[in-house]
Amino acid sequence: MNEIRRQILRGLAASPALALSLNPGQLFAQAAAELKISHQFPGGTLTEGDFRDRLCRKFSAELAKRSNGALKGTVYPGSSLMKTNAQFSSMRKGALDMSLVPLSYAGGEVPETNLGLMPGIVTSYEKAVAWKKAEVGKALANILADKGVFVVSWIWQAGGVASRTKPIVEPEDAKGLKVRGGSREMDMVLKAAGSAVLTLPSNEIYAAMQTGALDAAMTSSTSLISFRLEEVAKALTTGRGKTYWFMFEPLLISRAVFERLPKAQQDLVMTIGAEMEQFALDAAKADDQQVVSVYQKAGGKAYDLSDATVKKWQAIARETAWKDFAGKNESCARMLKLAEQAL
Template sequence: MLTRRHVLASALAAPAVLRMGTGTAHAATTLKISHQFPGGSIDKGDFRDRLCRMFAAEIAKRSGGELAAEVYPNSSLIKTNAQFSAMRKGALDLSLYPMPYAGGELPETNIGLMPGLVTTYDQGMRWKKEPVGKALSDFLADKGILLISWVWQAGGVASRSRAIVAPEDAKGMKVRGGSREMDMVLQTAGAAVLSVPSNELYAAMQTGACDAGITSSTSLISFRLEEIAKSLTSGAGASYWFMLEPLMMSKAIFDKLPKNQQDVILAVGGELEAFGRKGAQDDDAEVAKIYEKAGAKVAALDGAVVAKWRDIARDTAWKDYGAKTATAANLLKLASDVTA
């Protein structure tokens, strides 16, 4: 298994390894990894960026320099919403990508943010080895996408005004939910909805176009929403909002690689899932401290409140999603079988 010391050692070795492609018998295959989140280093910053950098360093080390990878944060290589389609076409190698952002292209991917369907990390992480994980992986592979690292993140709400804890609190507010299904739940609760990627949430809240945003704890931190928020609802103890945000790879690119390199990618991806979970849970705890320090009032969710949101979701979003396609109906059934 990967340890932090192991990965840091790999990172230190990586610059020398990455140069092996110039003037040696074989050139390295350099993979491009794009994501929308702030860039940092392998040791500091948004854990999603760090995961990508750890992945790059480790595949370079384990492949003996046959593989290399470059990380492009802040959607600097490809715009946020275009990354999924680019991977499907083989125009982008990898992305750490919020799965429901692909919902406009493949509505089935909205299973990755179905309100109230996943309420704990244990439940979400079990998907990978349960029938729902195989069904989702098979569906995506058929559409040209491979799941390399399964990453789940709990979410909370940052608000410019009053806190949104229970569904009735959302009435009359303009809220960013993060998926079509979350938007349906918010609208049923009486809110107006806004559809923007999380990296555009700061500007939307700053201008007043959006009153509140629901997003992962990590994004609540990385996009500095505490600077404009007066209230935070934390999802650290319980949440109706869990986002599947995996490291994905273009199947067309993966299939062109020799088996030994494919094996390295899959092994490293699987091992980094523990780091992803710890990063998400650490940020669930950290976000409340950051917002309190900035002067925001912090509220928490509990099981009873989560159940209220889930009840609305089951009658609206779940029904709507399940009626989309036979695949969606099957995914919803299989996911419902994985209990909290």
């Protein structure tokens, strides 16, 4: 028995209460650290299912592999760990380790995050990817850090529309329909187009459309597939090629949790997170194409957008959502200017 072990045992003998509070494994070996990763999307495997779930699983597997088991991630899909809308707030408090979540869901707490689903502000994957190194992306990352959350992976997805009745292609098509926009800013555009809006997370769209409470929903191509919306909606407006809105749906980590990790593990989290971005980009583009075949196979029809149509939606957004966002506070006004510079 080495001297360090003798000293530990002598100390425990002198403090029976401490000895009883520890199990034998804690005396001589530190347990592997675990990061709990929550998201709202359907669960799958490393190779099958919603790419956002697969990304979390790939991220977790790489963590365990490269840390030799010292750091691992456990994925909780389908809001099984906590409710969807509680995730961002919980990360800020350190009560949740990580989440892959649409950033606009945090708009009630941090108004600047609504820029993550601002209609008309991002119109291509190329522009979306450029945000990470652009001034707008740096500013957004700094705001999130100040609020207690770090961006691990920058993930963007094109948006489409599923409708139970007529397709929503032109702004006038939305008139009189009950539509889920996905963000306060998108709701403003829809209202200007004559829609009634319904606010709910994407994992609740199916039930709302099934009951008739909702006529149409705007969400990512991946969600249009994963939540099986082709079963309740037969008209699809795709996000392939051209669209007037993109969704920022990053993998995030609680700052409090991150800062408790050793420096080497912090570096590992960020390195692997950055590596996941190419996988996310390729998967999002693939889903933009796949969603068309999914809906057509189910008997639905798919519609694409023209440049002229995109500009119509963008014009409405400028006069409604953009003005409202900029008027919230100086920080939002500054963020919008930076975003416009990246157009």
